[in-house]
Amino acid sequence: MDVSRATLLMLLATGAAWWAARADEPGAAERASQAGRAGWRMVFKSVFNDARQFERQWQHSGNVRLARGLQPAVQLGPADEGAAHAAELLSRPLDCAERPAGELSYWLIADGVDPGEALVVEVLTAQGEWTLLERVISDGRSASGPALHVRRLPAEALWGQTRVRFRALVDDADDRWLISRVELRAAPREVTLEVNVRPALEADIQVALLDGSEQFTLLAPGVRRFPAATRLYLLAPPSAGGLTFSHWLIDGPGRFESARGLALVLARRTRLTAVYRAAPAGQPETLVNVYAAPAIEARLLVGVGAGGAYLPVAGDGVLPCLMGELLTVAAPRRTARYVFERWVVNGQPLTPSGNVLRHEIIGTDVLVAEYALLGDMNDDGVLDKYDVDVFLLALVDPDAYRQHYPQLDRLRRGDINGDGQLDVLDVEPFVDLVLGG
Numbered sequence: 080m081d082v083s084r085a086t087l088l089m090l091l092a093t094g095a096a097w098w099a100a101r102a103d104e105p106g107a108a109e110r111a112s113q114a115g116r117a118g119w120r121m122v123f124k125s126v127f128n129d130a131r132q133f134e135r136q137w138q139h140s141g142n143v144r145l146a147r148g149l150q151p152a153v154q155l156g157p158a159d160e161g162a163a164h165a166a167e168l169l170s171r172p173l174d175c176a177e178r179p180a181g182e183l184s185y186w187l188i189a190d191g192v193d194p195g196e197a198l199v200v201e202v203l204t205a206q207g208e209w210t211l212l213e214r215v216i217s218d219g220r221s222a223s224g225p226a227l228h229v230r231r232l233p234a235e236a237l238w239g240q241t242r243v244r245f246r247a248l249v250d251d252a253d254d255r256w257l258i259s260r261v262e263l264r265a266a267p268r269e270v271t272l273e274v275n276v277r278p279a280l281e282a283d284i285q286v287a288l289l290d291g292s293e294q295f296t297l298l299a300p301g302v303r304r305f306p307a308a309t310r311l312y313l314l315a316p317p318s319a320g321g322l323t324f325s326h327w328l329i330d331g332p333g334r335f336e337s338a339r340g341l342a343l344v345l346a347r348r349t350r351l352t353a354v355y356r357a358a359p360a361g362q363p364e365t366l367v368n369v370y371a372a373p374a375i376e377a378r379l380l381v382g383v384g385a386g387g388a389y390l391p392v393a394g395d396g397v398l399p400c401l402m403g404e405l406l407t408v409a410a411p412r413r414t415a416r417y418v419f420e421r422w423v424v425n426g427q428p429l430t431p432s433g434n435v436l437r438h439e440i441i442g443t444d445v446l447v448a449e450y451a452l453l454g455d456m457n458d459d460g461v462l463d464k465y466d467v468d469v470f471l472l473a474l475v476d477p478d479a480y481r482q483h484y485p486q487l488d489r490l491r492r493g494d495i496n497g498d499g500q501l502d503v504l505d506v507e508p509f510v511d512l513v514l515g516g
C-alpha cells in the first residue's frame with residue numbers, strides 16, 4: 080500500500096509539474112482538439128474538483144472516487160480488500176443532436192495496473208448500444224505523467240442522449256486508473272436549407288457566405304446543410320426555362336422578397352422557393368458589366384435589390400440582370416495601392432461619387448469603379464519622384480495644393496497609412512510606396 084502510495088505521489092508530482100508548466104496556457108487538450116476546427120463548442124466538461132458537481136455529472140459503480148492530487152482526477156480502483164470488481168464511470172446524457180462531428184478528450188494515468196489490463200472507453204449510440212471509442216491497455220510501466228487521449232465520436236453517437244462510459248476490471252489492491260479533465264466538444268449545430276423552383280424547373284442559384292469564406296453555385300431544387308446562424312446571400316438567375324424571375328417565397332407562402340438577391344440568417348430549417356413567371360413587358364434579360372479600372376487587388380461587391388447584402392464579383396464581372404432591377408454595388412474605398420476615385424456609369428463620370436453605387440438597370444449597362452494610385456499626388460497616373468515635391472506641398476500647404484490641383488482630393492491621395500489624416504506619419508509609407516512602385 081505504501082509503495083503504491085509513493086508511486087502515486089511521484090506520478091502526481093510529475094504530473095503536477097507537467098500541469099504547472101501549462102497552467103497559464105489554454106489546455107493542451109483544448110489546443111489539440113481545436114486545431115483546424117474553429118467554432119467547435121464544448122458540450123461537456125468535467126474537471127473533478129468538486130464533489131457535488133461530480134455527482135451531478137456522473138453515475139458510478141464499483142470503487143470510483145475523486146482523487147486529491149494537484150491535478151484533480153477521478154480514480155477507478157483499487158480493489159477493496161483484494162476483491163476483484165468492475166469499476167464504472169458513466170456520464171449523464173449529453174446532447175450532441177444535429178452536430179456534424181464530435182470529439183472526446185481526457186487525460187489518463189495507469190498506476191500500478193498490471194500489463195495487459197485495460198480501461199475501456201465507450202459511447203452510447205442512438206440505437207441504445209455501447210460503441211467502443213478506445214481500449215487502453217496497460218504496459219505495466221510507470222507513466223511519466225498524464226497522457227492525453229483524443230477520440231472522434233462515431234456518427235451514431237451524435238444524438239441528443241449520448242453518454243460516455245469508462246470502465247475497468249480491477250483485481251488488485253494497487254490498481255488505479257486516474258482520469259482527469261474529460262471534455263466533449265462538437266462542431267456547431269447544422270440546419271438544412273432547401274431551395275425549390277416554381278414551376279418545376281432547374282435553376283443555378285449563386286450562394287455566398289457573408290463572412291466571405293465561401294461562394295458556390297447550388298443547383299435548385301436542392302438541399303444543403305450549414306452551421307446554424309450562418310449568414311447567406313442567395314442570387315437567383317434572372318430567367319429559367321424561358322420564364323422570368325418574379326420573387327422569392329421564404330418558408331412557404333408567408334414571406335416574400337421581390338429582389339433576386341436575398342440575404343438571410345439560418346436560424347433553423349429554412350425552405351425557399353424561387354418563383355418564375357412569363358416575362359412581363361419591358362423586363363427582358365440583359366447583361367451588366369461591373370469592373371474596376373485599373374484592376375485592383377480587392378473584389379467589388381454586387382447586391383441585387385435594395386438589401387444590404389452583396390455577392391463578391393471578380394474584377395471583370397458580367398452579371399445577367401433584368402431591365403429595371405436595382406443594383407447596389409460597393410467598391411472598396413482603398414486597397415494597399417489604390418484609392419477609390421469615382422463611379423463611371425455608361426461612360427458618364429458621377430461626381431461627387433461615393434463608393435457605394437445604386438443603379439437601376441436601363442440596358443446593357445457598364446459600371447466602372449475608377450481607382451487612382453495611392454500617392455499619385457500630381458495625377459499623371461504614375462507614382463514616381465515627381466510626386467515627392469507635390470506630396471510635400473499637400474502636406475505643408477493644403478491651400479496651395481488645392482490651387483494647383485483643384486480636381487484632386489489631397490486626403491484621399493495622400494493619406495497613405497489610412498488613418499484619416501494627411502500628416503508626417505504618412506511620409507515614411509509614402510517614401511516606401513514611391514520606392515516600391
Ligand SMILES: [Ca+2]
Pocket residue numbers: 192193196249250251254
Ligand atoms: Ca491488476
Ligand SMILES: [Ca+2]
Pocket residue numbers: 454455456457458459460461462463465466
Ligand atoms: Ca504621379
Ligand SMILES: [Ca+2]
Pocket residue numbers: 493494495496497498499500501502504505
Ligand atoms: Ca495618414
